[in-house]
Amino acid sequence: MMSPIGIFDSGYGGLTILRTIRQIMPQYDYLYLGDNARTPYGTRSFEVVYEFTLQAVKRLFDEGCPLVILGCNTASAKALRTIQQNDLPLIDPSRRVLGVIRPTAECIGSISHTRHVGIFATPGTIRSHTYDLEIAKLHPDIKVTGVSCPMWVPLVENNEAHMPGADYFVKQKVDEMFTLDPQIDAIILGCTHYPLLLDKIEKYVPANVKVIPQGDYVAQSLQDYLFRHPDMHERITQGGTLRLLTTEHPRQFNENASIFLHHTVEAERIVL
Numbered sequence: 001m002m003s004p005i006g007i008f009d010s011g012y013g014g015l016t017i018l019r020t021i022r023q024i025m026p027q028y029d030y031l032y033l034g035d036n037a038r039t040p041y042g043t044r045s046f047e048v049v050y051e052f053t054l055q056a057v058k059r060l061f062d063e064g065c066p067l068v069i070l071g072c073n074t075a076s077a078k079a080l081r082t083i084q085q086n087d088l089p090l091i092d093p094s095r096r097v098l099g100v101i102r103p104t105a106e107c108i109g110s111i112s113h114t115r116h117v118g119i120f121a122t123p124g125t126i127r128s129h130t131y132d133l134e135i136a137k138l139h140p141d142i143k144v145t146g147v148s149c150p151m152w153v154p155l156v157e158n159n160e161a162h163m164p165g166a167d168y169f170v171k172q173k174v175d176e177m178f179t180l181d182p183q184i185d186a187i188i189l190g191c192t193h194y195p196l197l198l199d200k201i202e203k204y205v206p207a208n209v210k211v212i213p214q215g216d217y218v219a220q221s222l223q224d225y226l227f228r229h230p231d232m233h234e235r236i237t238q239g240g241t242l243r244l245l246t247t248e249h250p251r252q253f254n255e256n257a258s259i260f261l262h263h264t265v266e267a268e269r270i271v272l
Contacts, residue, residue, distance in 0.1 A: 002237045004029035005222075006065030008056045011039035012157060013192030014071025015260035017100060018242075020215030021069075024223055027238045031063055034257075035272065036248035040153055041074040042122025042191075049124065053079035054087060055272040057097055059245075066235040068097045069222065073190050073214075074122055076101045077130035096232065103221035104188055104214050105134035108142065111210055115142045116183040120173060120201075121190030123148040131190055145181045149173045149191070156193040159259060166200055174204040186210045196260070245270045 005028050007018050018032050033056050035041075041049050053075040060068050070076045076099030083097050108117055119131050126148040135144050151169045155161055177184065185208060189195060195213040202211055226233040244267035246253040253267045 001064055002029050002239065002241070003064045003066050003235055004031040004241070004243070005236055006030075006057075006060035006063070006068035007032045007071045008035075008053070008060060008068060008075065009033075009070075009072040009192060010035050010041035010052070010074060011072075011153070011193075012036070012256050012260050013153070013194075015257055016192050016195045016213070016215050017069065017071035017218050019261055021219040021222060022242070024219045025226075026240055029237045029239045029241045031060060031065055031243045031245065033060055033245045033270075034247070034253065034267075036246050036253055036256075038247060040122070041072065041078075042124040042150070042153065044074075044124065046078045046128075049074055049078040050082055052272070054083055057083060057087075058091070059270065059272060061091065061095060066095050067232055068095075069218070070097065070099045071192055071218075073100060073192065074124045075099075077125045077128035098222070098225065100192070100214050100218050101130055101134055101190075103217045104190070104212070105131060105138055106221070107217045108135060108186060108188065108212070109139040111212065112142060112186040114183045114185040115139075116181055116185060117142050117144050118177045118181065118184040118187040119144060119146040119190045120149050120152070120177070120187060120194060121146060122153065123150055125190050131188065143181070145177060145184060146190075147173055147177045147180070149194075152197060153191065153193045156196045156259075157256060159256075161196045161200070166197065167203075170197055170200040171204045174201065178206070184209065186212060188212050189214065244268070247272055
């Protein structure tokens with residue numbers, strides 16, 4: 001039986017995390033689950049996001065995953081800690097669930113020189129203050145400014161990210177960010193959809209500002225984790241395969257997923 005690395009997202013954005021992880025570690029088997037029928041999570045309550053995320057994690061465990069990455073900032077912000085502390089000890093203490101926020105918070109200390117950092121994210125992630133708290137624990141001298149971008153995910157999922165109309169919504173939020181704090185020199189893209197808007201974001205931020213998609217940092221963090229936990233490394237099968245599950249109609253998922261993965265896919269529909 002295969003024991004793949006599980007990657008979960010509420011929609012499609014986690015595919016940007018999956019793509020980068022597979023580029024760095026192509027040898028492992030991977031199982032991606034997108035809860036596309038119930039996306040977006042960004043505007044939902046903590047309780048509902050936790051409930052939906054736990055359902056997905058349990059499904060990935062049932063499919064044989066010893067390790068699950070929440071490739072979704074909203075799920076990482078609203079559900080990860082509760083699942084780690086309350087649910088994992090009851091379900092299977094030997095399995096692990098990791099998020100995307102801590103690896104990103106860890107890297108920011110070596111990137112920002114002014115110690116003023118911005119976060120672009122969904123309303124749910126901004127309201128959770130999870131980035132502020134994680135960064136404060138690791139880098140208490142850094143000032144964090146969060147700006148929610150509710151229009152950005154629909155732009156990406158409707159394949160409008162490269163259209164001229166997207167410029168208006170990107171520039172609006174960039175201007176808001178630098179009005180709040182002109183000293184920002186690094187911006188975290190706190191949603192896995194946002195890398196598809198990277199070109200437009202970089203077009204409007206000042207030239208000295210570093211824009212940080214999460215994929216590289218999450219992938220590097222996972223690689224380090226598996227090096228430090230050889231027992232987990234041994235449990236994951238290495239066939240180089242990828243399987244995709246979605247709660248949406250597969251045809252719809254396949255069309256949109258190709259935007260994120262840059263190749264055609266064949267997904268299976270499941271019910272959570």
